[in-house]
Amino acid sequence: MKLLRLSLIPCVLLGMTLTGYAQKKDDKKKPEEPVKTTPPPTTAAKPAEAPKTGPKPYKEVITDKAKTSKGLITVHKIDEKYFFEIADTLLGRDIMTVTRYSKTAAGGGIFGGEEVNRQMIRWEKGPDNKIFLRSISIIMTSADSTKPIFQAVRNSSADPIIGSFDIKALKKDTVSVIEVTDFFKGDNQVFSLDPVNKQFLKIAALQADRSYIQHIRSYPINTEIRTVKTFSVTPPMVTLTPIPQIGQYLPASRDAGVVTMEFNTSMILLPKVPMRKRFFDQRVGYFANQYSVFGEESQKSDQDVFAVRWRLEPKSKEDAERQKRGEAIEPKKPIIYYIDPATPVKWQKYLKLGVDDWQAAFEKAGWKNAIRGEYMKESDSLSLEDARFSAIRYFAADIQNAYGPNVHDPRSGEILESHIGWYHNVMRLLRNWYMIQTAAADTRSRNKNFSDELMGELIRFVSSHEVGHTLGLRHNMGASSATPVEKLRDKNWVAQNGHTSSIMDYARFNYVAQPEDGVTDFFPRIGDYDNWAIKWGYSYFADAKDAKEEKKTLNEWTKEAYKDPRKRFGTEISPYDPRYQTEDLSDNAMKASEYGIKNLQKILPNLTEWSKEDGEFYKELAELYGNVAGQFRRYIGHVTKNVGGIYDDPKTYDMEGGVFTVVPKATQKEAVAFLNRQVFATPTWLLDQNVLNKINIETGVEAVKSIQEATLNNLLAGDRAVRLMETGGTNPANYNLDDLMTDLRGGIWAELKTKKAIDVYRRNLQKVFTEKLITLLTPTTTTVLSIPPGVTYGYDTRVVDLKKTDLPSITRAHLESLKTEIKAALPLTTDKMSKYHLQDVLKRIENGLDPK
Template sequence: MKLLKTTFLSSLAFCLAFGTYAQKKDDKKPEETKPATTAPAAPAKPAEAPKTGPKPYKEVITSKAISSNGLMTVHKIDEKFFFEVSDTLIGRDIMTVTRYSKTAAGGGIFGGEEVNRQVVRWEKGPENKLFLRSITFIIASPDSTKPIFQSVKNSSADPIIGVFDIKALRKDTSSVIEVTDFFKGDNQVFSLDPINKQFLKIAGLQPDRSFIQHIRTYPINTEIRTTKTFSVVPPSVSLVPMPQIGQYLPASRDAGVVTMEFNTSMIILPKTPMRKRYFDPRVGYFANQYANFGEESQKSDNEIFAVRWKLEPKSQADAERQKRGELIEPKKPIIYYIDPATPQKWQKYLKAGVDDWQVAFEKAGWKNAIRGEYMNPKDSMSLEDARYSVIRYFAADIQNAYGPNVHDPRSGEILESHIGWYHNVMRLLRNWYLIQTAASDPRSRMKNFDDELMGQLIRFVSSHEVGHTIGLRHNMGASSATPVEKLRDKDWVAKNGHTSSIMDYARFNYVAQPEDGITDFFPRIGDYDIWAIQWAYKYFADAQSAKEEKAILNDLTKEAVKDPRKRFGTEISPSDPRYQTEDLSDNAMKASDYGIKNLQRILPNLLEWSKENGETYKELAELYANVSAQYRRYIGHVTKNIGGIYDTPKTYDMEGNVFEVVPKAMQKDAVSFLNRQVFETPTWLLDKNVLNKINPEQGVEAVKAIQETSLNSLFAGDRMVRLMETGSASNANYNLDELMTDLRSSIWSELKTKKTIDIYRRNLQKVFIEKVTSLLNPGMTTVSFIPQGASYGFESRSVDLKKTDLPSIARAHLESLKNEIKAALPLTIDKMSKYHLQDVLQRIENALNPNK
């Protein structure tokens, strides 16, 4: 650098000297240089930095703005959208619910279905920013003035999902932000989550084909409708078939992109949450929970509370009238609107399904608390508007309906519900009703039901789904409160129905026989439902807290559950045979015998009841499959009694045990049923007049599959553990050795009778050998039970079956069976029977002595 500087100065001196020499050589007199008379120029001011922070309100929200007031004031200027967020909303909890408005066809997703929901909260940030946080309720502390509140806060930071520059302030009471890019973008809370994207093979958002349709705002909610276009995961070519997650939408394959419409509702949650009603496992309600850390507590309390609508009197005077036993109307009733896209002839039945619940709410002290209403297509109401609950009708081939609800996670208060009703649920109803009642109800002996019968079926399902949306879970134990013979008593059924709850999966009275003269086969709002609504919706005007309400409810519940018809049976019980889907009565063996009798009457008539000239036998095949499925259900109902344990929720102030072993006599009856109705070949299923029209096979493999499934269930690891534990605890209990003995004596009865062993029995006996030999070297199994006081979920433990009595018992029975086969072989005349016995004898030898 020094050298460069020296060179530069030398060059400059040379140039100056050369200039002077040239001037002299010109012989011209140089001009005089006058001294400067002006002051030197002032130094330039530095450029002014652009002004940051909010601008004046009118510079942002100009006269071009189209504005509407509501939860958040919304402004639209050209194609940009602005929110005006009042300071009163800062820190308030807002529930967001995003639903499909329109979907691409063929993906099993439908307009109106929920995509996701989340609680969010506006928050002032630094540097003139407004944050939007996503709030998760896992832990809480009830008193913000206590030190432990800060500890909880330190362990529950919530993610920031949006950052917005405050463009302007209005009277220092609200902040104006632009939300255009945020809502038309792919923010997970307001779009598809990664799991849904994987299942639909969807990739990144295409911004140039995504936009906001409109944003509308109302007093308690703001509705954002968007169109979003996504690219798709590129298909891959593989010579080796590989398992893949999800499937492509047809539009994805055709166009390489997929476009959907979404509606997001942002609804303000109450400033003061509704008083909780603490969950009780003796009454079946959906529940929310979080860990509560109290200043004085010695451990965190898992606070579990029921999900329910908020019903309250309009005034204190009404509350006093209700206390005196008068019915009063609630301040805000529960209203369900019928989707105007529903076929006209079914709308009244869907509405009737809602109205049927009025009788239950009246018992809780409320008049006109719940009703269905028709929605006029010309009204300005939106089906996605979070202020309205709707029964949405989906043009879908799915045979189902569902009843969700959106609730405040802080208190369990239900805010709204969108019941999903798929068109093809009518097909499911047709199949159920025909297969379960056609022996006794002539109306169901046809391919297509008349509108009145189908309408009543729709009404029943509507009532069931509405039950879910008012908080009720499935009560799978309700049907077990009905003595089996009462299901054949015409007068009793007319008065009480065949189950005590419409929330059971009791479907229709399949026990009734043709000679009983019963005409009422439908579930209805029953004794349990009426009691459960009282439990959740009765208003206790004098109770000052949720704890006081809990004490009052405990006394009412203890009294109520003395009546078996008011008891709840969880839908998730792993071992209680009273709590099952699709079953009836207090005795599965007798009920299933009656059910099979009816199936035997129905099966030969399916050809006549399904026929239509010019059509193939597809309809017959569908109905036959439903007969087979119903028969399998009966087998499952019976099997759960074996190794079963009753689980009856109780509190300290109730008598009796929570867990009780199913009586030995009932377990033996269950095994006897299986031996008689399953392991003795069910030849009635093999109706050649039907099978020859729908299947090239003759039913051999189908029978084997049913029998093998039954044996697999009987020898399931958790059932084996229960039989060993309860059986060894008392001789009064059924045990694993007895089960093996009872099965072996039936499945291998030909060894004593010397009868020919036909192909069905040969297959069954081979399956039995394979199953029992596998028990010589069993693996691990998991045994589960529901923890005390829990709303959902299991506690589980792993058991190494090799370290139990199971292999010893299996070996002993294989040894005994080997000796019986050896004794029977010399006396066996039938060639195939002899081949069979020689084969299974060798299989047993190989299993018992693998190294020989």
């Protein structure tokens, strides 16, 4: 139309001009008859053609300029644009996405290589020549897609569309080409930070002009997307009064007002046919997944709960037959962990040994060469981004830790890959643990810096522990309770069995062995429980038709293993079983802790000598002293859990006996006696002034009070009081709340009978005890936790109103008795400060019992 108008306008103007000129020229002549003219033919305007929509020819989109990476998804880069080829065979397939930091801003406690989030996704065809990307959450499913209930499940589990892409071109009508540049440059939650992480890091909106795709590469089973994203920062709040705030600013945020990070997202294709599930068993410690299953004939929804583990299968039917006959065979695909080439060279062999140590356990499950560590050189063509490779990643971080995660198929529990995280400063943690727990008996640990050999063996132990997690194993906090306490001092027994039956326990080092015992083996090792757990999780059942049939066989195995305490699992989440604790040893926490304290008393006076370095201040000494105090607190905690304790032994219907058993009264009284003796009687050994006068202006009065107060608060916590009232109030043979208060009062207020002067430490303690009882006269509510049968993680909870229990009644009775005893003692008290103290406490009790 535009061209048509341009051609007509000059013609009209020309006609107007000629007519005007002729009239002016013949003005004096006789007018002539007007000449009849025929207007020029006009051309009707044609409507504009609508631009063509839909896919273009493949070669018009993917030109010769394309740089191509082939793999799970064929990726093309043309200039700064990225295109994916989504084959029809990929539509509807389950893909696991794992996003990790590649590079992070310093100072936030986050490090390159750490996981940010993970999510399952699916590509699907949409209307109007579009490809959709959905985020998939498996919450419920139906076993049979042909039944009506399958549709009911679908109606209640719609998955969100997180991406919509125009199909730019088609390739042979079976491959759709889409552009993904803006999608991955953007801030989609699945491939970036989630809102919680943003809140903790004080991060706000994405800055698109400073965010880009670094590269996208494809491998046989995964596609890797590396992006650089820059975010603005949440503006700081300026207030006249302090307001609690969530999270912290990164140093870069404060310096520049923005923060830039690199992310790597792995898109990993899940198997078309999921691995056969192995149903979870509460008696064996595996991580687990679960979802609800709705069956057409079922009267309720069922929970499919299944263990997380690697897929180990024979290479052939012949191998499977050989394995059935008892011969160890090689798996079709072994488990291999590559050592990050960024790891300091001298530690690489110890990390590898930590992996290789698991080979013996797999041999007992029928596999040889099933697991190994491998070195990865920077010159290798392998990539830590490639999801076919698992690795131990080394982080240049001051965090004293290591961790062992895994990426697994949420449909079946099959582990696909793992990146164990190893922080540099875990060596500092190991140095402190080992020195404080073993230096009394092991001369090698009496140095500020350990030899490479000793540190290497410590690294090897932690490597084995973290590899265990990536094999699917949870912490077994009950393993150490299977070792009789005196066996920990038997050098031959320890050399043969180790001090705990599982490397998955938090039973760091043998702190019970005394210098005179001659024990030289202080490390945990892969033990009886670990061998059994690997057999349970990785045995192959060639003849079993399904997971239910496997479960029957495994149940019989488990019942037999349960007869051996060294093969039992003790959950890491129990709030009431004293056998299931972190950092503890043996079957008797009181005796083990007595031995541990004896060793601490030998270690403390030597810390100055063992930590010294000319020209340095006493920072090292302060750190080690803090570790001594921390170890003492651990012993107190181990003992305290026996009070109001309940043993929890998960059992199935076909096993004899109950699940829950109250800790014997004698054991609970032994625990309180230990606390009276080691904690409430002032632990003067901890107040070594030759150490304290170098690291602290205080002499330890407040420090001791802090330890004692924390112990009392723990002992008299609401949930413990409820258990004591439940078990002791219904059975006089059990320890009860009145017994606890009687024993505590007898120890803490012993001076009322001995007539001794009450020193400052004891005066503080007695005030703390009195104030605690006064608060219990008007208690509030407490939450009581219990672990229901068959669960993986989690609790049943109930809220108890303590005002409506015997707690205030028992408390009042003990305050009345204490008031009477103080009144009787006052006339006989000659020490001035003791008298002041008793008068003050008496007044507090009277006000508490009868507030004005």
